[in-house]
């Protein structure tokens with residue numbers, strides 16, 4: 001089994017994906033199945049986004065690449081390196097689950113000697129694993145750190161220093177898979193927080209149809225209620241599939257607290273906003289972020305006002 005759909009699966013999860021040249025023919029043979037996902041750190045250089053790309057793709061003396069199917073840069077970019085068996089696991093406690101023929105390996109860039117993991121990378125690590133679990137039907141219990149499955153025990157220390165260690169990573173994955181939000185659409189990784197000033201965000205046209213949507217994420221101060229005002233351009237139609245709410249995602253994004261997700265419900269569903277006019281929606285206090293699933297053929301505006 002060759003994992004030729006991997007890049008599309010990860011892109012569909014909202015991740016930024018780089019397909020490394022030749023990845024669909026770069027492997028040590030066919031996977032026999034996908035039964036586990038193994039998290040690693042590269043122990044590479046301290047700077048740069050993914051300085052280990054060359055070694056993960058091409059290997060090192062006496063160990064030919066690929067050394068993992070996937071890489072993860074410090075900025076959350078996913079590098080798709082191989083579609084098949086890669087030499088990442090080595091001897092394991094159960095090769096029929098965690099061995100190279102059954103395990104997808106992810107080499108995330110980190111020195112492994114105490115370097116902090118950027119929040120955006122921690123977030124992407126969970127999102128990419130969740131997408132792989134969902135697509136290849138791997139249980140979260142089979143998401144392991146290399147240090148947890150290596151044989152003999154103690155042979156490996158990676159991944160080192162993730163917030164909450166491997167249990168923290170598995171909880172983030174489980175939270176994404178459980179949809180521990182208000183019950184709307186699966187949220188994207190896309191975050192336009194820095195793009196809106198003066199409370200106004202101009203959202204690009206998005207979605208191919210009312211069933212092929214695009215998403216915009218709007219972070220809010222969790223301390224107060226807000227008004228969201230959605231306004232399409234003159235003569236235009238804005239279709240909202242859902243506005244879904246999240247609690248505590250500010251903390252989650254900053255790596256501080258992923259233990260208490262859960263929104264207050266989807267506050268708008270299946271609604272069309274026509275110009276002129278627009279639609280005003282109250283977002284209750286306690287919501288840290290909303291994800292808007294929408295379809296619009298033209299740019300529209302989104303304003304956020306504290307109440």
Ligand SMILES: [Zn+2]
Nearest residue numbers: 040041146158
């Ligand atoms: Zn490793």
